[in-house]
Amino acid sequence: MRSRAILPAIAITAAVIAAGCTAPADPDDDQTNDPRSMVLADSYEPDSLNPLLGYAAEGAAKFYDGLLAFDGQRDLRPALADEQPEVSADGKSWTVSLRDDVTFHDGSELDADDVVATYNALIDPAYASTLSSEFRMLDKVTKVDANTVRFSLKFSYAAWPAKMVLGIVPSEALRNKAPLEDSALNSEPVGTGPYKLVDWRKGDQMVWEANPDYWGGVPKISEITVVFAPDDNTRAQRMQSGEFDGTVLPPTLAKSFEDSDTYRTVYHKSADFRSITLPSDHPVTGDSAVREALNLAVDRQAMVDGLLGGHGSPASTPFSPALPEFVEPEATFDHDVAEAERILDEAGWRAGDDGVRAKGGQRAAFTVMYFADDSLRKELAQAFASDAKDIGIEVELAGLDRTAVQPRLAKDAIVLGGGNPIDPDPQAYDALHSSRAGDGYANPGHYRNDEVDTALDRARGTTDPAQRAAYYRQVQKAYVADPGLVYLVFLEHAYLMRERWSGYQPVVEPHTHGTTWGPWWNVEKWAPRT
Amino acid sequence: MERGEVGAAHVTTPSVQPAGPALSRNTRRRAILGLIARRLAFAFPVCGVVLFGVFLLAALSPFDPLEQYYGVRLETASEQDMARVRAELGVDDPVLVQFGHWLGGLFSGDLGTSRSFRQPVAEVLAERLPWTVLLCAAGLLVAIVLSVTLGVLAAWRQGGWLDRVITSVGHALEGIPPFVLALVSIAVFALALGWLPVAGLTDAGAALSVGQVARHLVLPAVVLGISQSPWLVLHLRQSLLTALTEDHVTGARARGLSERMVVLRHALPTALLPLITLIGVRVPELVTGAVLVEEVFSWPGVAAAVVQAALAVDFPLLAMLTVLATAATLFGSLFADVTTALLDPRVATDG
Numbered sequence: 006m007r008s009r010a011i012l013p014a015i016a017i018t019a020a021v022i023a024a025g026c027t028a029p030a031d032p033d034d035d036q037t038n039d040p041r042s043m044v045l046a047d048s049y050e051p052d053s054l055n056p057l058l059g060y061a062a063e064g065a066a067k068f069y070d071g072l073l074a075f076d077g078q079r080d081l082r083p084a085l086a087d088e089q090p091e092v093s094a095d096g097k098s099w100t101v102s103l104r105d106d107v108t109f110h111d112g113s114e115l116d117a118d119d120v121v122a123t124y125n126a127l128i129d130p131a132y133a134s135t136l137s138s139e140f141r142m143l144d145k146v147t148k149v150d151a152n153t154v155r156f157s158l159k160f161s162y163a164a165w166p167a168k169m170v171l172g173i174v175p176s177e178a179l180r181n182k183a184p185l186e187d188s189a190l191n192s193e194p195v196g197t198g199p200y201k202l203v204d205w206r207k208g209d210q211m212v213w214e215a216n217p218d219y220w221g222g223v224p225k226i227s228e229i230t231v232v233f234a235p236d237d238n239t240r241a242q243r244m245q246s247g248e249f250d251g252t253v254l255p256p257t258l259a260k261s262f263e264d265s266d267t268y269r270t271v272y273h274k275s276a277d278f279r280s281i282t283l284p285s286d287h288p289v290t291g292d293s294a295v296r297e298a299l300n301l302a303v304d305r306q307a308m309v310d311g312l313l314g315g316h317g318s319p320a321s322t323p324f325s326p327a328l329p330e331f332v333e334p335e336a337t338f339d340h341d342v343a344e345a346e347r348i349l350d351e352a353g354w355r356a357g358d359d360g361v362r363a364k365g366g367q368r369a370a371f372t373v374m375y376f377a378d379d380s381l382r383k384e385l386a387q388a389f390a391s392d393a394k395d396i397g398i399e400v401e402l403a404g405l406d407r408t409a410v411q412p413r414l415a416k417d418a419i420v421l422g423g424g425n426p427i428d429p430d431p432q433a434y435d436a437l438h439s440s441r442a443g444d445g446y447a448n449p450g451h452y453r454n455d456e457v458d459t460a461l462d463r464a465r466g467t468t469d470p471a472q473r474a475a476y477y478r479q480v481q482k483a484y485v486a487d488p489g490l491v492y493l494v495f496l497e498h499a500y501l502m503r504e505r506w507s508g509y510q511p512v513v514e515p516h517t518h519g520t521t522w523g524p525w526w527n528v529e530k531w532a533p534r535t
Numbered sequence: 536m537e538r539g540e541v542g543a544a545h546v547t548t549p550s551v552q553p554a555g556p557a558l559s560r561n562t563r564r565r566a567i568l569g570l571i572a573r574r575l576a577f578a579f580p581v582c583g584v585v586l587f588g589v590f591l592l593a594a595l596s597p598f599d600p601l602e603q604y605y606g607v608r609l610e611t612a613s614e615q616d617m618a619r620v621r622a623e624l625g626v627d628d629p630v631l632v633q634f635g636h637w638l639g640g641l642f643s644g645d646l647g648t649s650r651s652f653r654q655p656v657a658e659v660l661a662e663r664l665p666w667t668v669l670l671c672a673a674g675l676l677v678a679i680v681l682s683v684t685l686g687v688l689a690a691w692r693q694g695g696w697l698d699r700v701i702t703s704v705g706h707a708l709e710g711i712p713p714f715v716l717a718l719v720s721i722a723v724f725a726l727a728l729g730w731l732p733v734a735g736l737t738d739a740g741a742a743l744s745v746g747q748v749a750r751h752l753v754l755p756a757v758v759l760g761i762s763q764s765p766w767l768v769l770h771l772r773q774s775l776l777t778a779l780t781e782d783h784v785t786g787a788r789a790r791g792l793s794e795r796m797v798v799l800r801h802a803l804p805t806a807l808l809p810l811i812t813l814i815g816v817r818v819p820e821l822v823t824g825a826v827l828v829e830e831v832f833s834w835p836g837v838a839a840a841v842v843q844a845a846l847a848v849d850f851p852l853l854a855m856l857t858v859l860a861t862a863a864t865l866f867g868s869l870f871a872d873v874t875t876a877l878l879d880p881r882v883a884t885d886g
Contacts, residue, residue, distance in 0.1 A: 052606055053653040059608045133623040135605045138613040184623050186604070187648035187655050206743075207652065207662065208835040209736050232735065234833070242726060243733060407609065408599045423610060435611070445617065446610040517607055 040505055040533030042228040046240050046252040047520040050233040053191040054202065056172035057126050057134045060194075063425065063515040065526045067213060068110075069172025069196035072101050072120065075427060077512040077527060079328065081166050084221075085115060085173055085197065089166075096161030096468050101169070103152045107220045109175050110194075110201045117148040122176035124156070126185070133184035138445070139431070140168060161466040163473055164430035172196055199224045199529035209233065215529075224529040226506065231520050244268070244501055251502040253519055255381075256316040259499035268501040271524055272316045275514040276325040276424035276432065279385050280492045281373060282450040284416055289371045290450070292364075293487065294352030295398065300338040300488050301345040302396045303389060308494050312384045316499060320492035322481045323433045327495070327513040330474050331429045336481035338488075345396045354397070362397040370399035374413060375420040377404035382420040385493055389420075414449035421446065424495075426513040429477055434461050437484060452489030500524050506531045567876050574869045581865065582858050587634070589857045593850045594630040601626065603651055603847035624650075626848075637851060647851030651843045656851045660837065664859075666736065667836035670759065671825055673752055677760025678767060679814070683807075685764075686771030690806075691798055693776060702772070705765040713762035713824045717831040720758050734833040755832040762824050763817065770813050774806040781805070808875055815871025819864050 054060050056069055064075045074084035083089060090101045107115040124146040126132040142162040147155050158165065178190050185191070194202050199221060200213035210232045215224040232249065234240040241258050243249060247267060254262075259270050283290035283299070290296065305319030318326055321337040354362040354369055362369040373389065375382040383404060390400035403417070410419060425431040435441050438461050439453040457480050464476035498514055500523045508531035514522050525531075601621060605612055621627055625636070640647050646656035689701040708716075725733040731754050732738060737747040778784060779802050787801045822838065829839040837856060844852040 052603075052651070055653070058653065059606060062608075130619045130623055133604075133620045135608040135612065135620070137619075138616045139608075139611050141613065141616075184620075186624065186650055186653055188653075191653040192658075206736060206835050208833060208839060234734070239733065246729070248738075406598075407602050408597060411599075421610070431611075444613045444615075447613070 041226055042230070043226050043250045043506075043528075044230045044232065044248070045520045045525065046232045046234045046243065046249040048233075048235055048237065048240065048253055049519050050208065050235070054194040054205075055185055055188055055190040056174060056196075057123070057132065057136060057185055057188075058191065059135050061172060061521050062136060062139070063427070063517065063522075064170035065521050066172040066196070066198060067200045067521055067529075068194040068198045068202055069174070070107075070198050071170035071172055072103075073166055073169040075170060075512075075526070077510045079427065079513060081170070081427065085120075086169070090169065092165075092468055096163055096165075096466060097158045099156045099158070099165055099169075100149065101154055101156070103154070104220060105152055107197050108218055109197050110216060111175065113175055113177065115173065115197055116151050117154045118176045119173055120154045121146050121148050122179045123171070123173050126174075126179050127171075129182070131182045131184070132179070133186065136171075143168075162430075163465055163468045164428040167425065167428040167431070170427070172198070200229065219529070221529065225532040226528060229525075229528065250505070251500060251520075251524065253498065253500050253523055256314040256497060256499040259501060260314050262501050265501075267503060269504050271500050271502065271509075271511070272497045273500065273512055273514050273518075273523065274318075274325075274327040275496055275498055275516070275518070276327055276426040276429075277422060277496045277498070277514065277516045277518075278320050278323060278325065278424050278432070278492060279382065279420060279422045279494055279496070280320070280323070280436070280490045281386070281389055281420055282414075282418050282490050283452075283488075284371075284418060284449070285451040285453065285489065287371055287416060287418075288367050289369050289398070290418060292352065292354075294348050294354065295369065296488050296491075298345040298348045298396055299393060299398065299491050301341045301348070302398075303392045303491055303493065304340045305338075305493055306340065308385060308388050312381065312388065313494065313496060316497040317494045318497075320495050322484055322492055323436050324429055324477065324481055325424065325426075325495050325513075327426060328429055330470070331477045333478035333481040336478075336485040338485070342395060349396060349398075356397050360394075360397060361399045368399065369397060370401065372401045372403055372417040373420065374403045374405050374410055374417050376410070377406055381496075382422065386420050389491070389493065414446070415443055415451065419449060421449075422516060424516045426515050430461075430465060433477070433480065434465070436490065437461065437480070450489055454483055454487050454489065456483035457487075498523065505534055507534050508532055563880065567873060570876065571869065571873060574865065574872075578862065578865045582861050585857055585861045586854055589854055590630065590634050590850060593848050593853060594633075596845075596848045598846055598848050600624075600650060600848040603849070633850070637854070646855055649844070649849050649852035651847035651849040651852065652840070656855055659840065659852060660855060663835060663837040663840060666834060667825060667829070667838050669748075669752065670755055670829065670834060670836055671821055673756035674759030674763065674825070674828075675814070675821060677757055678763040681760060681764045682767030682771055682810070685768045686775060686806075687798065687803065689768070689772045690775035690779065698772075701768065705769045708761065708765040709769075711762075712827065713758060714827040714831050716762055717755070717758045717828055720754055721831070724754060734831075736835055755828050755834055758832075759821070759824050759828045762828075763821055766817060767810060767813060771806055771810050774809050775802055778802040778805040808879055811874050811878075812871045815867040815869075818867030819860070822860050822863060 051060055054068060056062065056066060060066065061069065064071055070084045072084060072086040073081040076082045085103055085107060086101045087104045088102065090099045092099050103115065103117060103120065109115060124143065127134050127136055127140045128143050142158045142160060144157045144159045149155050156165065174190055175195055178188065178195060192205060197220070199216055199219045201216050202211065203214045204212040210230055213229040215227040217223055234243060237255055237258055240252055241254055244252055244262070256272065262268050263270050283296055285291045309315060309317045309319060324332045326332055349362060354364045357363045373386050375386045386402050390402055393400045423432055435447040437448065437452055437457050439458050441447040442451040442453065443449060460476045460479040460483065464473045464480070467473055498518050502509070502524045508527065509524050510527060512522070512526050601617055602609060604620070604624070625633065637647050649656045649659050652659050685701050689698040692698050721733055724731045732751050736751055737743055741747050784797060784802050787797045825836065826838040826841055828834065829836045830842065840852065841856050844856060
């Protein structure tokens with residue numbers, strides 16, 4: 006009834022519009038054909054462009070440079086630093102000397118004061134930075150001379166260089182010791198990076214312009230527009246009409262573009278995992294037989310194929326295959342339902358009338374929470390529940406918002422995600438070390454394994470890469486023998502890009518991504534094809 | 536000339552009082568100015584009460600403002616650090632302390648900081664308010680043009696097929712939320728036919744220009760206008776039908792005036808007065824419609840910011856937006872009353 010009534014309304018609208026809109030040729034058409042400009046669509050609009058509030062915390066910040074930068078091949082190269090940092094024998098003191106030819110977008114020169122002010126703002130509570138927890142190892146930062154700074158850490162931390170990708174902001178912007186929530190940098194970034202922000206229409210688009218004084222050479226793509234289009238389907242449709250030069254899409258949607266003549270589809274490996282925590286205090290998930298059985302029962306390859314369109318890889322531990330030197334190849338779980346059932350039977354979990362196992366009056370049932378706004382986490386939770394049901398364990402699902410999740414983290418399981426592509430420490434230590442148990446989203450299941458703890462601490466404390474890798478392999482062996490979570494998958498991120506430029510280089514990505522990462526992580530080095 | 540006829544026809548209606556010939560033009564003007572002054576004086580306490588109400592609701596909100604502040608960093612933040620940031624931002628201070636703090640800033644001209652936009656509130660408003668005003672004005676214009684045209688057509692040909700189509704579409708549209716209309720119009724005009732852009736203020740990568748904005752304004756403004764028009768169309772049709780049976784219209788017909796003259800010059804003016812009141816009263820619906828339409832069309836206005844501000848318990852921004860909406864409503868009804876009083880000397884100026 007109603008839909009029939011809509012038709013005349015549409016006809017009327019059509020008449021009104023057709024009358025008022027004989028679209029004149031768009032004067033901006035020429036501009037979009039200029040290979041020195043590029044238009045990208047992003048799914049996510051940053052709340053703030055301030056590195057101290059989390060903007061591009063893993064680097065590739067465009068408006069900003071870190072002391073070190075990611076080179077796409079898992080190594081860190083000096084950026085604002087003029088050479089690799091020098092580390093003291095105990096791994097607690099890192100000294101960095103700075104380039105002397107760098108200026109900020111406002112014309113002021115970069116010196117040690119800016120670096121000191123930036124890192125100080127992270128650890129000084131007066132600034133209320135949202136990154137402070139990730140820099141808890143930093144004790145103080147001091148100026149050695151005009152071009153040298155020294156970081157003093159509270160404990161040996163071998164992964165410190167991975168923290169030095171943080172964008173450096175001018176000290177003038179931090180003069181006022183107040184929470185950064187209304188800092189001018191939030192919407193008008195002043196950095197040293199290859200691009201300057203020229204315009205940001207919030208909720209709509211952002212325009213970047215090449216920095217003509219960039220110390221690394223002026224970018225050849227002189228203007229980049231980033232349009233914000235949060236809805237995946239709308240963005241795909243606008244791509245179909247050729248409106249953009251590139252975008253990020255869920256792998257299942259990107260698939261439909263694989264035959265496109267206009268766009269190339271690329272998939273990037275990431276350190277971005279999804280796991281399900283298993284609370285240690287829960288009578289079911291705290292039982293080691295249940296933990297092992299669940300790890301054997303989940304069909305990780307089916308999740309990759311069915312939910313990620315084949316673009317991902319199974320995960321058994323937080324160590325991503327994208328960081329191969331740290332991975333212990335033996336430390337994986339096979340998909341073995343029979344073995345899972347045998348373990349449960351042996352441990353005394355007997356199947357009841359309703360098909361759900363029980364032991365000593367305790368039904369094998371627990372709740373898995375997921376963030377209601379994240380459809381992939383929801384699908385993974387559903388697949389997990391279905392695999393668990395096959396071995397007689399009942400999983401109830403709860404899609405909640407973040408406020409409701411927080412108080413339940415210690416009692417109920419949750420689907421978690423995250424990942425740092427440069428170093429395994431941030432995600433492994435927070436997920437598995439007992440000292441981090443129950444601190445926010447770190448180790449919410451209170452996993453505790455002394456062997457894992459020791460190896461994680463040792464890996465942090467040594468700067469020798471081979472030795473670190475050996476410790477991390479030890480972590481994985483000990484963890485697989487006594488699993489405390491169910492790691493499910495590592496994701497791949499999918500992108501579409503128009504092939505008009507050269508310079509594309511594949512990259513391993515962090516959890517947060519979009520147009521600052523993706524194929525465009527090094528867009529300042531791209532050039533129009535001739 | 537018509538005024539006199541109208542007066543004769545309506546003199547017995549209870550809502551209007553005859554203005555005696557003794558009342559001079561000056562007294563009338565003073566009465567209207569008095570009405571404006573009284574309403575404006577009344578507006579301040581109303582806004583104050585609304586503000587405090589919003590503040591209490593925000594304080595009771597189940598949402599944690601820190602969640603928005605931290606964003607994706609929430610998953611790596613430690614509880615100790617979050618507690619420190621909480622204290623630094625003062626989000627756990629008692630309600631009255633926070634309200635007093637904000638009010639103090641307000642009197643010194645500081646509207647406070649919007650936590651969800653991480654910008655001073657004044658900046659958020661300066662960037663976004665003009666786009667909302669543009670959208671609402673265009674939407675209102677579309678609604679008025681549509682309703683006058685369609686209302687007159689329907690009443691004139693009462694019972695004909697055009698009347699039946701307009702009335703049934705009008706009733707159906709009353710039940711369709713603006714966002715459904717918005718999505719359908721995007722599917723048809725932007726995606727299927729490709730006549731108009733899907734969303735945004737300009738094409739991707741295009742600079743801000745009158746032509747660009749005008750093209751992008753068409754769809755949202757028409758959707759907003761159409762979603763507001765059924766009430767106006769149906770109301771105008773009804774009052775026009777009533778007006779057509781009144782003595783002065785019968786008189787005009789008897790004098791042999793053309794049908795066109797009768798409807799447009801004699802009946803319509805009587806029917807338009809209640810329409811003006813209705814438009815004033817429907818300002819809140821226009822604002823609500825704008826929230827939905829801006830959200831669907833990614834229109835960077837202030838209405839779309841309401842949702843974000845509410846989810847983030849961003850009180851300073853939420854408060855200003857609520858005051859603006861309240862003021863728009865009060866102003867809408869004041870505008871309607873003043874216009875009616877100016878046009879129709881028989882209408883009393885409340886008080």
